[in-house]
Amino acid sequence: EVQLVESGGGLVQPGGSLRLSCAASGFTFSSYWMSWVRQAPGKGLEWVANIKQDGSEKYYVDSVKGRFTISRDNAKNSLYLQMNSLRAEDTAVYYCARLRRSLSGYYSDYWGQGTLVTVSS
Amino acid sequence: QSALTQPASVSGSPGQSITISCTGTSSDVGSYNLVSWYQQHPGKAPKLMIYEGSKRPSGVSNRFSGSKSGNTASLTISGLQAEDEADYYCCSYAGSSTLFGGGTKLTVL
Numbered sequence: 001e002v003q004l005v006e007s008g009g010g011l012v013q014p015g016g017s018l019r020l021s022c023a024a025s026g027f028t029f030s031s032y033w034m035s036w037v038r039q040a041p042g043k044g045l046e047w048v049a050n051i052k053q054d055g056s057e058k059y060y061v062d063s064v065k066g067r068f069t070i071s072r073d074n075a076k077n078s079l080y081l082q083m084n085s086l087r088a089e090d091t092a093v094y095y096c097a098r099l100r101r102s103l104s105g106y107y108s109d110y111w112g113q114g115t116l117v118t119v120s121s
Numbered sequence: 122q123s124a125l126t127q128p129a130s131v132s133g134s135p136g137q138s139i140t141i142s143c144t145g146t147s148s149d150v151g152s153y154n155l156v157s158w159y160q161q162h163p164g165k166a167p168k169l170m171i172y173e174g175s176k177r178p179s180g181v182s183n184r185f186s187g188s189k190s191g192n193t194a195s196l197t198i199s200g201l202q203a204e205d206e207a208d209y210y211c212c213s214y215a216g217s218s219t220l221f222g223g224g225t226k227l228t229v230l
Contacts, residue, residue, distance in 0.1 A: 035219070037167075044124075045159070045167065045210050047219035059217050095166060106214035107157035107172035114166060 002026040002110045004096050009115030016086050016119070022079040022096030022112055030054075030074035033099035035108060036081045038092035038117075046092075049081065050099060064090075086119045093117075125150065125211055127222035134230045138199040141225045143211030144192060151192035155214040158187060158196045161224075162207045170209075171196060203229050 008020040020036070036048040049070040050059045058070050069082040079096050093116050097108035126144040133139040143156065150156055154174045159167035169178050171187035174194065184199045194213070198205055206229040211222040 037221075044208075044224035045161075045212075045221045047212075047221060050219065059219075061218065097167075100172070104154075105173050106153070106155040106219075107169060107212070108159075108167075109169050109172070109178065111166040111168070 002098065004098065004110055004112035006094065006096050006112045006115035009094065009117045011118045011120065012086055013121050014087060014119055017082070017084045018086065018117060020081040020083065020094055020096075020115060020117070024077045024079065024096075024098075027098070029072075029077040033101045034070075034072060034079045035097045035099045036070060036079075037095045037097055037108070037111075038090075039095070039114075040089070040092040043092075048094070050101075051079070083117070086117075088119050091117060091119045123220070125213060125220050125222035127209075127211060127225045129223070130226045130228065132228040132230055133198075133201045135201050135203065137201050138197060139201065139227065141196045141198075141209055141211075141227070143194040143196070143213075143222045145194075145213055145215075145220065146192055149213040149215035149220055150189065150194050153214050154189065156187070156189060156194040157212045158185075158194075159210045159212065160205075160207045161210065167210065198227070201229050205229055 003025045005023045051070045067085045071080045093114040095114045096112045098110040158171040161167045175187040
């Protein structure tokens, strides 16, 4: 059974840093692109970042470029999101998701339960 | 990187059909048959309902169907049931980025 379990969320002051983790199991982690998607309270889904199987390609939404870094450790079946210079508008539930990406398909077929990040003084 | 456009809300009675639209541009929805749809119940993670524009994952009811015309993708739910009440999001590949729609709240009357 595919499982994605996020951790690392919490309360952080503006300008602070936080590192989110996503532990994957039930599939060959190193064979899949992975994504982070966030959802601000009462708002819609917003894509944050993608990372290729070997970490050689990474893509970010403009609003987090230069502040967030997506990474992975295939030996540990883990996905990470390092978040620096956090702002109030980064407050959201952060989901990790497995991304199916090919010429014919582009979709997230499994999602974690999410971890809440609150940026506030 | 503008979000895809969805109606904020739609409603229907049990047994009826509804359609949710998702409008993008020729750079995203119109360029690729790579639209997916997600269902999200309150406090839960999103669930994949449609991928590659019209395909259903295993376990998703055939009451859910997807289509696309030009820059607009659509999700149709037939035979509405109470458990279909949820938020629905479309998503499209857009080159080096990913776009979600703003979400549509479906109310089953």
